[in-house]
Amino acid sequence: MTLASFISWFTGAFVFGIVIMLGCVGETLTEKSGNLNLGVPGIMYLGGISSLSAVFMTQLRVREMIAEAAAVFVEAGNRAQEWVPETGLLKFLTQPVTSAITVKGAEASYRVFFDFNGWIGVVIAIVAALIGAAFGGLIYSFLTVTLRANQNVTGLTLTIFGSGVANFFGGSLNKLAGGVGQISVATTSTAFRTSFPWISTAFGKVSELLFNYGFFSYIAIVIAIIAHIYLNKTRHGLNLRAVGENPATADAAGINVTKYKYLATCIGAAISGLGGLYFVMDYIKGTWANDGSIESLGWLAVALVIFTKWKPINAIWGAFVFGLCYWVYLYMPQGVSEILAELFGVQKISHLQSLYKMLPYIVTIIVLIITSLRKKRENQPPQSLGLSYFREDR
């Protein structure tokens, strides 16, 4: 394997890993409260589509506003060539607008505006993803905590709902933007993929391997670390774990079980939703495709929760390992593939791709089996995972 192909494998795995790591950290928080939320794929869908549509709609609105402003500018007796985007914009955005005509100058100023303001897009995208995904968590907690519906069924329904909403709006936005695959929020996506200055190039290959990713990747890692500290070092986090292990005991100790379950599920969902945001904005560069890829990533995130034994800190390297497994088929040395192909009686080496893609799931199954075999208490799922709590039900 050459160094170049190693680097591309490593970086591919890293970026892939961030998506499922965010999904996993959010789901870990949720599961620690005893809620097994199988709606992670749906929640990631909601996060992704919320961010994309919010940015896209803002873009449309800004474009309209600039067009209107430019028209007013021309109407006021100025010549169109004198329209200076930045100052003209500032001057006219605040004034009442009378007509809407698209002129060339408006198009240009729109572009300038968004070159300057990709970062506004970033903020809008993050806020929208958090709200959209937390809304999914809220539906889930209302049904399972307040109405005590079955968790597995509610979670699966949330996945159906989230994927429906996301693909419905994703498809419609594409149509609005002029056809399949046409939607693009390139400026915002570029802002998301901005890496830190200096350090991203200073150390040659090391920088290329470790420091050359979009800034949000590092925020994601920090979120995982914070989640770890929260669950292990704070009183609030310990209370949460108590709720997940044995809600009746936690209740008796004066912990508000309902509040903890709601908060953990909604905040967990918001974090999982950031995984969807990262997928849309960074991984596929601010576009949308109704191809179900978020759904399979969501299930991988659920798998990762098991793989990490419910510890967010493990998600950082666990997600990377999953990423390596996921992409290994592209980088497997020829010799190994030939041996495997002969072993399985496969005619074409490219057919092995599917078998390699099984790896993350098989590894997860093995981890699941080993944790249940060893019965080490700190590695087990939260004891009340999947069960509703009803105080009078004892």
Add this chain to the structure above:
Amino acid sequence: MASPNREPLVRLVKRSSIPLWQSILVRVAAIILSLLFSAVIITLITKLDPVKVFTSMYNGAFGLELRTWNTIRDMMLLLCIAVGLAPAFKMKFWNIGAEGQILVGGIVSAACMISIGDKLPTALLLIVMALISAVAGAIWGLIPAIFKAKWNTNETLFTLMMNYVAIQLTSFMVDVWDKKGSHSVGVINQTTRTGWFPPIAEKQYLLNVIIVLALTVIMFIYLKKTKQGYEIAVVGESENTARYAGISVKKVILRTMLISGAICGIAGFIEVAGVSHTISVNTAGGRGFTAIIVAWLAKFNTFTMILISLLLVFLDKGAVQIATDFGLNEYASEMVTGIILFFILGSEFFINYKLIFRHSNKGGKA
């Protein structure tokens, strides 16, 4: 500040039972509410007349004889899987792995059609395919069951992972069988039609209906009237009770998952031999997950499942029709399905619990 002696505004009490008409009323109310809610959402988003939209949905599902048969066909597939899941769920074994069990059943059916299709007479071939796919599905379901029975390994997560192993396995087999390098198998035996379900009385999907309805009746009797069905119910209620009663919990878990997996495998066989005549990673198409909801909402009563699968398939077909009629996107169906299911799930609460308001019980402050 409320005085400490005051009763809370609303108290919850678990109901021990509820009259049948009340539970039906709650569910019907939930469905009507959800339809109204979806209508509002549809109107808000698309500015279309909701009545027209629902008429269009009805046309999509039952408008033509062909459409009606397609609706029945899809309903039977969903029902078959839900019937397969019923015993496992009644035992509180969360078999989320129907998707995978369907796929492995489909793979072996396709393998039969491809390899021994021309060596056996049709009837015998179909029986062989049914048996082998049942075995394949059963094995896929049995693997997590063994670990659950022996080491109490979490079956929800295990069966979920098995789905993805099955999906990749399918993708692998598709590559192996693919002659043109297009990453798909195409229609198997398109000219000879060997291994396809023969039409009965000129109805192409009648055999599907017969098989699935037979399974539905058998499963109803198995769960309600047999000793094994009773054992499943006891294990589902409480494993400890089952042990005290001398039931071998391990044996029941293994036996039940064997049955559950086998029926899901047969669903894969029906899909491949009786519906699509091909195999791909989309053969299960999320039905394994939808069927979980069907089985759960029907409270494991296989006859109720017929109604619920009809409702879900109707929604799906209807939404596709809306999409073509009004130029919308077909994913609207998943969205509406999600909303309706949320309402039905929420309505269960009012069946299981009673709300007591502070003043509803005058002078009854004990």
